Amino acid sequence: MQKKIHALTIETIQGDIAAQEDIEAVVNAANAQLKTGGGVAGAIHRTAGPELEKECRQYAPIRPGEAVLSKAYNLPNDYVIHCLGPVYGKDKPEDELLSKCYRNALKRAEEKNITSIAFPAISAGAFGYPLQEASRIALQTIAQQASSLKSVRLVRFVLFKKSDQQAFEKELQKLEKA
Numbered sequence: 001m002q003k004k005i006h007a008l009t010i011e012t013i014q015g016d017i018a019a020q021e022d023i024e025a026v027v028n029a030a031n032a033q034l035k036t037g038g039g040v041a042g043a044i045h046r047t048a049g050p051e052l053e054k055e056c057r058q059y060a061p062i063r064p065g066e067a068v069l070s071k072a073y074n075l076p077n078d079y080v081i082h083c084l085g086p087v088y089g090k091d092k093p094e095d096e097l098l099s100k101c102y103r104n105a106l107k108r109a110e111e112k113n114i115t116s117i118a119f120p121a122i123s124a125g126a127f128g129y130p131l132q133e134a135s136r137i138a139l140q141t142i143a144q145q146a147s148s149l150k151s152v153r154l155v156r157f158v159l160f161k162k163s164d165q166q167a168f169e170k171e172l173q174k175l176e177k178a
């Protein structure tokens with residue numbers, strides 16, 4: 001499903017964040033040390049290869065809400081933008097910190113004149129953020145930024161599970177009514 005807000009297209013798909021061949025920058029749901037891990041971080045580091053972790057050493061640690069950019073190595077993209085989401089129930093205020101991840105990721109993308117970016121559902125796995133709330137914050141934050149974006153023209157949300165994609169679609173439909 002797609003929706004256009006100003007010059008920005010927002011879409012949701014079911015898929016693997018490490019296999020987005022037509023996208024310039026993919027976002028990693030990172031850990032503070034920017035090392036490989038489970039979920040998204042595992043998929044991204046596995047596909048990118050060990051050079052990714054090597055480059056990232058100099059940028060770590062990052063704090064919740066922050067985003068840093070690296071090269072993408074063996075991933076089919078030009079860049080990886082690593083975001084540290086809040087741990088639900090621990091890093092507060094979690095809604096603000098989650099929103100900040102998306103804003104900072106877009107900032108990093110604009111600094112490099114990136115036109116397309118793919119996000120996973122940051123914090124909605126190991127970090128325990130309830131999916132429905134996480135999807136609302138993600139989509140509302142992107143929509144709020146849409147009018148001020150100069151280079152980014154496509155934001156794709158890549159959801160691993162069908163049910164997660166359906167939750168994102170529901171929130172995207174609500175944006176249409178707003």
Ligand code: AR6
Pocket residue numbers: 015016017018029030031032035036037038039040041042043085120121122123124125126127128129158159160161164
């Ligand atoms: N592509 C797209 N989405 C995925 C993929 C994939 N390949 N794999 C999992 N998901 P998580 P977090 C979904 O745990 O909550 C890591 O180990 C998953 O179903 O990757 O921000 C890091 O090292 C969920 O909906 O990220 C950190 O320590 C969403 O992506 C910590 O986990 C995010 O799940 C970060 O936790």
